[in-house]
Amino acid sequence: MGDERRRALRVPVRGVAVFHAEGGGALHGTIENLSASGALVAVSGEHHTAPTHVELKLGLDSGRVVARTVRFECDPRRTHIAIEFEEVEPHLRASIEAAVEGALRAAARRPVLVVDDRSTRRSDLVARLVARGMTPLAPRTPLEAIDLLARSHLHINVCLLAASFGHSADQLRALVAESFPWVTAADISDDVEATVDAAADAWSASAMARLATAIA
Numbered sequence: 001m002g003d004e005r006r007r008a009l010r011v012p013v014r015g016v017a018v019f020h021a022e023g024g025g026a027l028h029g030t031i032e033n034l035s036a037s038g039a040l041v042a043v044s045g046e047h048h049t050a051p052t053h054v055e056l057k058l059g060l061d062s063g064r065v066v067a068r069t070v071r072f073e074c075d076p077r078r079t080h081i082a083i084e085f086e087e088v089e090p091h092l093r094a095s096i097e098a099a100v101e102g103a104l105r106a107a108a109r110r111p112v113l114v115v116d117d118r119s120t121r122r123s124d125l126v127a128r129l130v131a132r133g134m135t136p137l138a139p140r141t142p143l144e145a146i147d148l149l150a151r152s153h154l155h156i157n158v159c160l161l162a163a164s165f166g167h168s169a170d171q172l173r174a175l176v177a178e179s180f181p182w183v184t185a186a187d188i189s190d191d192v193e194a195t196v197d198a199a200a201d202a203w204s205a206s207a208m209a210r211l212a213t214a215i216a
Helices: 002-008 089-108 119-131 140-149 169-179 193-202 207-215
Strands: 015-018 027-033 038-044 055-056 061-074 080-088 111-115 135-137 156-159 184-187
Touching: 015 038, 015 111, 027 055, 027 089, 038 135, 055 089, 061 089, 080 119, 111 119, 111 140, 119 135, 119 193, 140 169, 156 193, 169 184, 184 193, 193 207
Parallel strands: 111 135, 111 156, 156 184
Antiparallel strands: 015 027, 015 055, 027 038, 038 080, 055 061, 061 080
């Protein structure tokens, strides 16, 4: 029963969904949560057409499902479409199950990205995050930071930022907000313990924290 309950949970997984209409054309959206039996997808604009064939892209894996729409939630900017899977390609089912399990593991690890090129402060911050039960990831270059945020299986929802790599904290925050809108950014200050508190508060407000509560 415990395994079935975990499999049925809707977990925050980022990916791409492409809805294919019977008359042709495609509608692209972003997966916001996923379970073994369905998904919630956000698309731009207001839509009420129920798709049946959906292509899901999870990281490097992709495949098609036959699905039925169970709910629309619309506003002028976007529509959330909740779908229930009816047929799933076997290799995609394995990818979905792996994505769900990865999110469940991340909920326990509590990953936090630390972007700070002051090595002494960064080391102190990393040690204190570990002591508080979080898993800090501390990239040494801008490309490494972006690469870590882009790895959907890491489920990074919180990022601590200081002026680094020749960029101001405001510039880094704008980059995170534009490219990774599901990530909450908090500033790093010389009060390292207060920075850890900010990370813990940001984590507590995240979708991954709600998942951790659900599986506790």
